[in-house]
Amino acid sequence: MLFSSVCRSFSRDKSLKITSSAFVEMKKDNVISPYGFQKGEQSHVFCLNYVTVEDCLPLLCQLHRASTLPPADQNSMITAIVQSRQSRVKFNTSWLDDLYEKIELECQADKITPLVTNPGRVMVTTSRLYFQPYNNAETTTLIKVRLKDIQSMTKRRFLLKQIGLEIICRESLMSTSVLSCKSPAERDNLHDKIMAQKDVSVESSEQQDMTLKWQNGVISNYDYLMYLNSAADRSFYDLTQYPVMPWVIQDFTSTRLDLENPETFRDLSKPIGALSEERLARMKERYDDMPEPKFLYGAHYSTPGYVLFYLSRLAPEYVLCLQNGKFDQPDRMFNSLWELWQNCLHGAADFKELIPEFYESNGNFMVNTGVCNFGVRQDGRPVGNVELPPWAEDSNAFIRKMREALECDYVSKQIHNWIDLIFGYKQRGEEAEKADNVFYYMTYEGAVDLDSITDPNERACIEIQIMEFGQVPKQLFTTPHPVRHGARIEHPISGSHSVAAANGTVKDQSCLVEKDCDKENMSETNKVLPRKVDFSSLNEVLRFSLHKQAITDVKLCLKRKMAFSVSQDGLFKMYSLEEQRQLRSVPLTSMALSSCVVLPDSNTVIVGSWDNNVYFYSVEYGHVLDTLQAHDDAISCITWKNDMLFTASWDSSVKVWQFTVPLSQNDFSAAEFLLQLDHDYSISDVAVDDSCATMVSATKEGQIYVWDLLTYSLNNMFHAHQGKINSIQLLSDRRQIISCGEDRYLRVLDLDSGTASFVKDMKENVLSLAVCYQHVVVGLDGGQIQVWDMERAILLNTCQAHTGGVTCLHISDDHTLVSGSMDRSVCLWRPAFR
Structure with a gap:
């Protein structure tokens, strides 16, 4: 706003009249519409409720003076004014809820909401977390959270730097919020101070088992992709890093969506920009002539503009804020699914992926409720609801069928390729170049060190570029992502068990050893039905030393x-x-x-x-x-x-x-x-598959070798543990390796790539392994036996089996478990049957 004069009202120094040569009208008559940019002299009167003119007039005069400077000097002066004001503001301790609260930490942080970064003071006490904004842009002058209400805290990336902290609370004014600190050290200190308070009890953020659950069909493709987005620092509360989801359908013209036909689906092994060979050839030609740093795609697949492009009908005010008070041209808005796909497929600079709302919502973001007038298209039609493909009768049906497509067998078997491109080893470097997956260098984490830029104008320009031009997710995998196995598999078990328990003496004579019987003479009513073994309950039946x-x-x-x-x-x-x-x-x-x-x-x-x-x-x-x-x-x-x-x-x-x-x-x-x-190192254990086609060997230095026994050649070698691998098992039907080592970790690795789909810190040395279907039995250094369901990646049972480390485990054909220990004892265990 350009000031031509500033004068005081004569009413108790509480009013201010400003005469300007130009002004902007927002939400005129309380209607969401494009901003009105008006020129011409006009006066505006502001009534001050909590301060006097004397309090704000000096600052207004400083800002007025800054507005007369060249742009570079203007930004420098405004930055200096803001920093000076913020440094003088301290947390108002009179707002503490309890006189007995002890202050643990006070620091500066920004509260991040879509398109808004609101600075303020953060205070951590022994019982509460407070956020006091420097301005009154929030709905309240103070946000406070009881520490016992904090449900989870996750360290996040913001502006390609590890300075964010997402806090999710059970009940509070700040139910979910992202705070941004000045440096990673300040963020980590804030996180640690909160976690150190006795009232904090957060849910475990260790979800390293999600890949295994997804592989085994325990969780859906959608849930797994949302987990990867969260792990890669993408959040619904940060439009610059909004969760990204894949296009999986390319058929938007048929009357029936055929999920059995591969032609229905997009090629998930290629980025959006590489789906059209003609367009890719043009970009490669430009790429070859480009100086370093080279890039194929100048636009990104996920930016705040693209997110709001999809959500313009749902969040028009955000669109106006992002686009300087204007809606996009009516013909360029999100009008048709078919037109959108065609543009993403052939457009010169359109490489958009989708957002989660396409797979998990009621579809209202595609419906124009009439709240806003987005204008009229060139063919005379007003911007209304999004035109759906013929196979969807309404927006609800469209979302439902999109979800069905995401979860279908074809996509389940191919989605790991897309994960490699977005979150995995094809995201950057040489593999990204091979996969035609190279974006502008400033979209990658670590490409720009903002802290090293001293010029505030240059820094501000780069921050704007990072925020508006897209950010590549944090890289989660450096090796090929494992393939999904499919739905959960039930393992019927025929027959019955034999050996049971005693501690020097028999505890259950009837089940110690089953006597042979003439099964051919058994009547139909007495035949043993197939039963499923249940290792969640282990009964000791015999022990000897x-x-x-x-x-x-x-x-x-x-x-x-x-x-x-x-x-x-x-x-x-x-x-x-x-x-x-x-x-x-x-x-x-x-x-x-x-x-x-x-x-x-x-x-x-x-x-x-x-x-x-x-x-x-x-x-x-x-x-x-x-x-x-x-x-x-x-x-x-x-x-x-x-x-x-x-x-x-x-x-x-x-x-x-x-x-x-x-x-x-x-x-x-x-x-x-x-x-x-x-091998290069001493061998500690080997495992061979039932067909004798593959052997895996483990070393004392933590390496795993994968051998092809048909050609006797080395297929792969990867470093899985720090120190000796104590035991290794091979699940050839699922192409998985299970290993444990003296580094205290239990791992499930993909046989082909070595990528870990499950990693668990067992807190003590894991000495032995045994596998029965989806159950993995582990023997620990402290004498415990644990049973894990590796299909669902959950711990089923823990029992104190021995007084010394469990050095060996064996499961017999009748599913009896036998364990040996450093305490010189051998123990037999009988699982339950269902």
């Missing part, structure tokens, strides 16, 4: 009703489950035994030892059939699959052995060396 040192491995043999165990004491033990006594104790070597395998015929047990040898022991004849000098260092693990023996060693190799006569027959033949798979 035979060894002198820690148990290293234990296996059950149902055919012989025996338990076989090996230990660091060098002894191989055989225990009768029926008679509950030791049958044999075999001193195989003076060094520790590391592992054992019972062959399918139940006549032979193979034992690995730290003396570099593998022993073949005959259960039937009670002596060692053969000793295989397998490695140059200790045997750490042995595995048997499809008549092939895999031995792993501290000598950094895995060897594969074959037999001329299968060991399942009575005649024993010596093992013949087939090949050796070399």
Whole structure:
């Protein structure tokens, strides 16, 4: 506003008359409409309610003086005026609710709402969080939140810097708000101070299991994409980083939406800008001639303007605020889904993706309620409701079918490609260039260091560019995103279990060992129906201690009703489950035994030892059939699959052995060396899939190697843990690896990319793993056994199994669990059945 004169009213110094040569009319007659820019001298009288003219006149005169300066100097003077005023404002402690509140922190922060950054003072006390704005733009002069009402706090990115803090409260004036501090250190200090107060009890923000839940079909595509948006610092409360969702449909002309036809869907492996080959070719030609930093797309796929383009009918006042008091040209507004898609497909600078409202709303953002007059299009039609495709009878049906498309099988199998582009490894760098996914450099986090820019005018220009031209989400994945498996799978289990529990004595004689029965003579009414095993309840049925040192491995043999165990004491033990006594104790070597395998015929047990040898022991004849000098260092693990023996060693190799006569027959033949798979580090564990096509090996340095056993070639290698990997399991049907290590983490990794879909800090060393369908049983250093449902990524059960670390676990064919421990005991557990 240009001042030509300023004069005081004679009424108690509470009124001010301003005469100007130009003014702007907003919301005239209380109707939402484009601003009126009026020229010509006119006087305006302002009545002051809480201050006198003396209080505000000096500041008005300073601002008037600044308005006469050149633009660069004008911005500098205004910045200096604002900073000077804000530095003099302190929090008004008379507004504290409780005299006994202790002040923990006072700092400056901005409250972020769509298109508005409101500065103020933040105070943290022992019981409340206060925000006192510098101005009266808020609905109240003070916002206060009881700390016990804070539901969650999340550190957010703002202006491509980690300075934001989103606070969600259960009930308060600030039910959800984003605060922005001056620096990451100030933001972190504010976060830590709030979290340190005893009244704060926030919900856990650790959602690293969401990828696994999504893979297993426990959560929807929509929910998973919204989680990724949140993790990438995108929020409904920040239009500059509004959640972004994909176009999945490209058919906007058919009368029926066919979700079984691949032609219905957009290619999710390509960014919007690369869907048209002709348009992409033009942009690549320009890209080749462009100086650094190069970019393919000068426009972004998500900006405040694009968000309000979609929501213009719902939030017209925001549109006017963003577009300097004007609505867009009627023909350029969001008028038709088909026209919008065609423009995104072929337009020279239109690469818009969608927003969540296209998949989760009542569709009212596409309906013109008549509150605003957006103008008349060139064909004479006024801007009304958005024209829907023929397959949608109304906006509600459109949203419902869009959601159906997002959740359908085709999209579920392809959506990981879009995640790679927006949140993943194709977002930036060389992979982004290969995927034709390169945007203007200023849209990427870390591309501009605003703190290093001292010129306030230059800084303000860059901030405006960042806010208005789009921001690439925070990168969440640096390797290919895992593929979704599909809907949850039920695993019917036939038959019944056998072994149950006792602690030196039998606790349940009836279920210790099931007697054989003639199932053919069972009547139809007495036949055992298929039941599902439930590891959420484990009952101890038997416990015994035979060894002198820690148990290293234990296996059950149902055919012989025996338990076989090996230990660091060098002894191989055989225990009768029926008679509950030791049958044999075999001193195989003076060094520790590391592992054992019972062959399918139940006549032979193979034992690995730290003396570099593998022993073949005959259960039937009670002596060692053969000793295989397998490695140059200790045997750490042995595995048997499809008549092939895999031995792993501290000598950094895995060897594969074959037999001329299968060991399942009575005649024993010596093992013949087939090949050796070399590693860079000592091997701690191996796992082989049932088809003997893939092997994964884990090392003492935290690496996982993925081997193709059909070609005996290395497919992949990735660093999964810090330090030794204690145990590893392979779920070949889901293309997943489960691993645990001395870094205390339990991980579920994608077999092809190594991307973690589940990461859990177990708070103590995880020593052992066993898998049964979707259940993963883990043995901890403190003696606990935990059961996890990896389909839903939830903890089902924790029990104190031993007084020492659980070093080994094995689940038999009848789903009996056996555990061995550093306390030298072996324990059998029976799960529940449904």
